[in-house]
Amino acid sequence: MAVATRDRSTTDYAVLGMLTLRPMSGYDIRATIAESVAYFWTESYGQIYPTLKRLTKERLVTRRSERSGGRERHIYAITAEGREALAEWIVRPAQPRPPRNELLFKLFFARHVPPAEAAAQVERFRAEQERAVARFRAVEQELYDRHANNPDLAYWLITLRYGQLEAEALLRWSAEAGEILQELNAAAAPRGTRGEK
Amino acid sequence: MAVATRDRSTTDYAVLGMLTLRPMSGYDIRATIAESVAYFWTESYGQIYPTLKRLTKERLVTRRSERSGGRERHIYAITAEGREALAEWIVRPAQPRPPRNELLFKLFFARHVPPAEAAAQVERFRAEQERAVARFRAVEQELYDRHANNPDLAYWLITLRYGQLEAEALLRWSAEAGEILQELNAAAAPRGTRGEK
DNA sequence: TTTGGCATGTAATCCGTTACATGATTAG
DNA sequence: CTAATCATGTAACGGATTACATGCCAAA
Numbered sequence: 012m013a014v015a016t017r018d019r020s021t022t023d024y025a026v027l028g029m030l031t032l033r034p035m036s037g038y039d040i041r042a043t044i045a046e047s048v049a050y051f052w053t054e055s056y057g058q059i060y061p062t063l064k065r066l067t068k069e070r071l072v073t074r075r076s077e078r079s080g081g082r083e084r085h086i087y088a089i090t091a092e093g094r095e096a097l098a099e100w101i102v103r104p105a106q107p108r109p110p111r112n113e114l115l116f117k118l119f120f121a122r123h124v125p126p127a128e129a130a131a132q133v134e135r136f137r138a139e140q141e142r143a144v145a146r147f148r149a150v151e152q153e154l155y156d157r158h159a160n161n162p163d164l165a166y167w168l169i170t171l172r173y174g175q176l177e178a179e180a181l182l183r184w185s186a187e188a189g190e191i192l193q194e195l196n197a198a199a200a201p202r203g204t205r206g207e208k
Numbered sequence: 209m210a211v212a213t214r215d216r217s218t219t220d221y222a223v224l225g226m227l228t229l230r231p232m233s234g235y236d237i238r239a240t241i242a243e244s245v246a247y248f249w250t251e252s253y254g255q256i257y258p259t260l261k262r263l264t265k266e267r268l269v270t271r272r273s274e275r276s277g278g279r280e281r282h283i284y285a286i287t288a289e290g291r292e293a294l295a296e297w298i299v300r301p302a303q304p305r306p307p308r309n310e311l312l313f314k315l316f317f318a319r320h321v322p323p324a325e326a327a328a329q330v331e332r333f334r335a336e337q338e339r340a341v342a343r344f345r346a347v348e349q350e351l352y353d354r355h356a357n358n359p360d361l362a363y364w365l366i367t368l369r370y371g372q373l374e375a376e377a378l379l380r381w382s383a384e385a386g387e388i389l390q391e392l393n394a395a396a397a398p399r400g401t402r403g404e405k
Numbered sequence: 406t407t408t409g410g411c412a413t414g415t416a417a418t419c420c421g422t423t424a425c426a427t428g429a430t431t432a433g
Numbered sequence: 434c435t436a437a438t439c440a441t442g443t444a445a446c447g448g449a450t451t452a453c454a455t456g457c458c459a460a461a
Contacts, residue, residue, distance in 0.1 A: 020448065021310060028317040038412050048316060051309040055450055060414055082412055082457050094320065101318060102325040104332055105311035109422090112248040113218060114302035115367045119245060120225040121298060122360050123291065128299040129363070135301055163319050165392060166326070169385045170312045173378070180377030181370070188366045195362060217420070235440050252422055257442055279429050279440055306450090 019100075022058045023066060027089055027097040030072060032163075034088035037063050050143070050174050063087055071096055118188075126196035130189060137185030143178040147171060216297075219255045220263060224286055224294040227269060229360075231285040234260050247340070247371050260284055268293055315385075323393035327386060334382030340375040344368060 029040045037059045044054055063085075066072045071093035077084045089097070114136055121129035151171060158164050226237045234256045241251055260282075263269045268290035274281045286294070311333055318326035348368060355361050 021308070021313070022448080025313065028313065031317060031320065036412075037414085042411095048313070049307075051307050051312040051316075053306040053308065053449095056412095056414075057416095057450060057452095058448080064414090084412070097317065098320050101314045101321045102328075105314050105329055107336075108308060108310070109250040110246075110248050111218070111250065111305060113305070115248040115370055116218070116222060116225065116245070117298045117302050118363055119248075119367050120228060120294065120360075121363045123228065123295050124298045131299075132302055139304075163317075165388065166315055166318045169388060170316050172384065173312055173381050176377045176381045177374065180373045184370050184373045187369065191362065191366060219420085233440075234442085239439095250421095253440095253442075254422060254424095254444090255420080261442095281440070 019096075020062075022054060022062050023071075024097055024100045025052060025054055026059060026062050026066060027071060027093050030087060030089040031094070031097070034086050036084050036086055038084075048170075050147075051170065066093070126192050126199050130192040130196060133185055133188045133192060137182065137189060140178050140182040140185055144175070144182060147175045147178060151175075216293075217259075219251060219259050220268075221294055221297045222249060222251055223256060223259050223263060224268060224290050227284060227286040228291070228294065231283050233281050233283055235281075245367075247344075248367065263290070323389050323396050327389040327393060330382055330385045330389060334379065334386060337375050337379040337382060341372070341379060344372045344375060348372075 025044070026040060029035060029043055032043065035043065037056065040059055040063075041054065041056060044052060063072065063074070067074050067087070070090060072087045072089055074085050074087050077086055114132060117132055118129055121132075151168070154164060154167060154171065158167070161167075222241070223237060226232060226240055229240065232240065234253065237256055237260075238251065238253060241249060260269065260271070264271050264284070267287060269284045269286055272283050272285075274283055311329060314329055315326055318329075348365075351361060351364060351368065355364070358364075
């Protein structure tokens with residue numbers, strides 16, 4: 012008989028997933044997300060702490076207290092049931108969330124502002140993609156260097172590759188769009204129009 | 209003196225933007241979004257109707273009633289102030305929203321399920337990207353055919369191109385990831401393991 | 406001594422979807 | 434006759450961020 016898979020928020024699974032890496036505090040979870048999967052996921056404390064509390068009550072994680080130095084820390088670990096719930100969720104078809112791309116929306120209506128303004132938006136984006144490409148390259152190196160024997164490595168590289176290919180494509184798009192906008196700008200404001208020398 | 213730009217939700221601007229295309233009802237706005245910018249934006253009635261009400265009160269749009277046949281329609285049009293507010297927003301740096309890619313999250317932790325399950329996730333995604341690529345090609349044709357003289361055309365093509373390049377890149381990624389997962393699967397379940405003939 | 410990082414948590418608020426309520430018109 | 438589409442709106446709910454409150458410890 013099929014188990015009724017309780018519907019949880021993705022945050023629940025995000026927290027469970029992080030705890031498969033190692034037992035962690037809420038603070039650690041936040042930090043680890045920020046330094047590993049930030050390019051495709053984020054969580055705030057406002058989500059993490061209440062989630063940990065609930066998952067503990069539901070026995071998907073256990074909590075133990077620790078005081079290293081002065082401040083008390085709550086270390087959470089995933090239980091067998093937690094792993095089961097996570098695995099069940101992983102195999103369910105991933106739900107794409109409704110897209111909301113502010114940059115594209117602005118460009119879609121950019122006829123209502125000077126072309127140079129649209130070009131500025133694209134240029135900011137281009138610079139960001141360039142940084143992203145560089146960052147991905149560095150992360151790749153680091154993964155090979157420091158996680159060569161990690162059983163998760165193959166999967167991490169797959170997700171990294173997604174980021175790389177996407178960023179490279181969007182970088183190409185930025186360049187292309189930038190050129191088109193420059194032409195529009197030249198057409199809209201031919202020399203002399205704005206009183207340049 | 210710099211005008212204090214009131215902070216509105218992006219929905220406000222989405223509605224204003226749509227109304228630059230032509231005066232429309234709330235229903236029309238929803239439908240137009242769904243058939244034009246759906247690949248990078250969505251809005252629900254629950255957002256649109258209250259927004260129209262508020263924008264009317266704030267004089268960024270005007271409302272007139274019309275009865276074509278029986279049911280009454282409320283047609284909204286953008287005002288000069290509305291256009292101004294929109295233009296002001298368009299030039300402000302676009303805010304990328306915090307990423308949340310469920311597919312990547314699942315793949316990141318996919319070691320905890322059989323590789324074939326991860327491959328299934330990727331395959332679903334690949335099929336989707338393939339459909340997206342085809343759809344973008346069709347849209348491109350339609351834009352050239354039916355909006356050849358539309359002053360917005362150049363901008364629409366730029367946003368379309370973003371979708372195209374992104375979908376193509378993600379299609380390539382899907383193929384690559386699919387292959388890797390197949391190898392992992394072969395390694396995890398060599399012939400004989402599961403009792404095949 | 407003061408700043409920054411470690412650490413936990415709650416409350417207020419916002420954003421957005423879904424469900425609900427209602428009803429007319431039109432095409433099959 | 435009935436299903437789909439047109440059409441407008443509200444209410445309930447959930448998900449997520451931000452701000453707030455609190456306080457230790459280490460380094461500058």
